Amino acid sequence: MSGALADLPLHRAADLLRRREVSSVDLTRAALTRIDERDGEIHAYLQVTVDQALDAARAADDRLAAGDAPPLCGIPYALKDNISTIGIPTTCGSRILEGYVPPYDATVTGKLKAAGAVLLGKLNLDEFAMGSSTEFSAYGPTRNPRDTTRVPGGSSGGPGAATAAGMGQFTLGSDTGGSVRLPASFCGVVGMKPTYGRVSRYGLVAYGSSLDQIGPLTRSVRDAALVLTTIAGHDARDSTSLDWPVPDYNATLGAGISGARVGVPREYFASGLEPGVERAVRAAIDRLRDLGASVEEVDMPHTRYALAAYYVIAPAEASANLARYDGVKYGLSVRDDGDLLAMFSRTRAQGFGAEVKRRIMVGTYALSSGYYDAYYVKAQQVRTLVKGDFDRAFERFDVLAAPTCPTVAFKIGEKVDDPIGMYLTDVLTVTVNCAGVPAIVVPCGESDGLPVGLQLIGPAGGEARLLEVAHAYEESSL
């Protein structure tokens, strides 16, 4: 029974809670038991907050007994460890933040707490969310529950693996260039990146501020709708937060997709796409047609330039954002007999891992005098063109359908010493962040026994339609 509870999708667990057939303590214990059983091998969690979780579960059970509890009340979940939690260490997978305990909650943490959701702990990630495999965590890699010799994707590998392995009914990750969608695809779960500004970034440790967005990883599309409805909304503490109304995304599901216009961007099926991945994604698109959608190909000619633009812009923003880790206010501080500058430079040299340093170096170079126009400004101009491709496509289409990644989950160690090979993993996801539009990944079968994710992309603010199409596909594939 406990095993079955751990694997329940969120919306089913919420139904059982509401009917008082299970308690939040039951669900929480089931998840904690699964963590005990499996996380020694998988290593999705950096930290499990057992006592706090059980306290929160008991409080949720009281609320449920009193009636009138919000939809996520009593549901066990976990957060990527770059999302701030008051009183609970937040490491960002980095040695430089070892022992750091945030004095405040991220807005999403506060919203989930207010909703009565039960935090199980904090999840592994590539250091400061920079990576595509979770191998760049200072605390060791996370393994893919579907094949533990393989990576779970990154940078939200902990959230992807935990969601797939029944270690929490849902998780939150962050997506700067694909970091929610790639783990969803590799681990065989649903992952959503909302419109830039849809979910507050307050308390999300910044990586690429013009690209970062928090999103849910879940075991069904309906679950993603429930979580998004809870965490979305304007926040005065995030100046890039969108002041747009938030619909009840769950309420609109099930309307069907007859008449929906689906665009298939040719460039996303370019060379390098594994045949098994292409087969699974094409079959999923055929299914959308069978469900009543019209399907047509579309050209997005600047797609092939987006990866280079992204790998200038994101490191440039990272090099500025990570300047705050200097040994003064929190975290590691290396103070030998040197002066202030020596403290900064040695703290950062010891505290950051190889990939973070690599991106800080590239970003600093791209912003430095003499190279700013040649790299940074040029990348921002290309960003305009990439966004223009989406604007034009969404004049004709409601959603775009594409693969999430050219490959399935690769072996641990395969790309860890090959920065460019690792960056290429993001070639089909970074476009979405450059344009700020929402996207959702939904499992669409397997290639060589490993999960493949269908990526559906919508226009800014188009989450409701995106969820409807994803839900219709998911229902038809059950």
Next chain:
Amino acid sequence: MSEGELSRAEVDHVARLARLALDDAEAERYRVQMASILAQFAVLNELNLAQIPPSAGVHPLSTVMESDEPRPSLPTAAVLANAPAVEDAQFKVPPVFEE
């Protein structure tokens, strides 16, 4: 844009700007890796960007203003709780100037 050539002096300069005390082996590794990463960016030169405005972000947001009213901030003790060194309710750092 250079085509993947990077000197050790350039790497040392960037490391200084980035406040990273790299050892010799690291600096050399980054010299090679950065050169190959920068070479990938050459693809951006294929485009004619003369008339294209740069995008810093994605939404046409105007400057967000807040009313200029004092509000409670985090307590000093909470802010200093993570500090490596504290003196008189302030962050303490090594000297900047010789005495």
